[in-house]
Amino acid sequence: xxxxxxxxxxxxxxxxxxxxxxxxCLGNQVKLVEEAKADWLHIDIMDGHFVPNLSFGPAIVKxxxxxxxxxxxxxxxxxxxxxxxxPFVKAGASALTIHAExxxxxxxxLKQIKKAGLWCGxxxxxxxxxxxxxxxxxxxxxxxxMSVYPGFGGQEFLPKSTEQINQVAKLAKDHNILVExxxxxxxxxxxxxxxxxxxALVAGAAIFGQPDIKQALADxxxxxxxx
Numbered sequence: 492x493x494x495x496x497x498x499x500x501x502x503x504x505x506x507x508x509x510x511x512x513x514x515x516c517l518g519n520q521v522k523l524v525e526e527a528k529a530d531w532l533h534i535d536i537m538d539g540h541f542v543p544n545l546s547f548g549p550a551i552v553k554x555x556x557x558x559x560x561x562x563x564x565x566x567x568x569x570x571x572x573x574x575x576x577x578p579f580v581k582a583g584a585s586a587l588t589i590h591a592e593x594x595x596x597x598x599x600x601l602k603q604i605k606k607a608g609l610w611c612g613x614x615x616x617x618x619x620x621x622x623x624x625x626x627x628x629x630x631x632x633x634x635x636x637m638s639v640y641p642g643f644g645g646q647e648f649l650p651k652s653t654e655q656i657n658q659v660a661k662l663a664k665d666h667n668i669l670v671e672x673x674x675x676x677x678x679x680x681x682x683x684x685x686x687x688x689x690x691a692l693v694a695g696a697a698i699f700g701q702p703d704i705k706q707a708l709a710d711x712x713x714x715x716x717x718x
Contacts, residue, residue: 492583493562495610496530498669503715504530504691505708506564511695518558520699527705531562533693538569542641549582556583568641573600580607588612588635591623601630616641617649621658628666634659639674648675653687660688678714685715
């Protein structure tokens with residue numbers, strides 16, 4: 492496991508999402524974003540129940556751990572996250588983010604992540620009230636705001652997400668919790684999300700879908716810093 496970085500309030504963190512990577516040359520693509528100073532990789536895990544799609548399993552995290560030397564932020568879009576914690580801890584995940592809308596005891600699952608020495612995160616969908624996060628602020632390292640409806644890559648940023656990001660940023664401010672935004676992030680929306688209070692930006696197609704992956708990542712970071 493590679494540890495997540497020490498947070499700096501004036502920095503913008505960029506997390507390329509491998510859901511949009513070309514899996515036929517994944518090793519090359521993740522090395523390119525590592526060379527471009529990506530802060531961590533974002534790994535979307537889907538179970539076909541919480542969202543109507545399937546993606547990766549623990550093996551992808553274990554293999555990526557051999558390819559690059561940057562952390563892996565694993566986003567569990569799964570119905571019963573407690574069943575997934577141990578396999579991804581053993582695979583080498585650096586952070587595990589579960590959904591507030593998932594089944595089971597959310598606090599106990601977060602405590603399980605924390606006990607394993609990983610960053611623990613909680614994500615909310617676009618229609619979930621930010622106040623849902625309040626009971627967990629004392630334990631969280633990361634809040635992931637979905638600026639699209641989860642389950643599919645390549646969607647456009649939802650304008651209504653701006654207010655949700657702002658509300659979450661206010662809640663996180665006094666608890667040293669990182670606010671991360673995922674969905675439709677590109678050079679234009681990076682500015683919007685950053686202005687609303689995001690510190691970390693997950694980008695898929697806007698990085699991996701571009702001819703020059705390293706330049707695309709740099710463009711998103713520069714756009715966010717220039718807002």
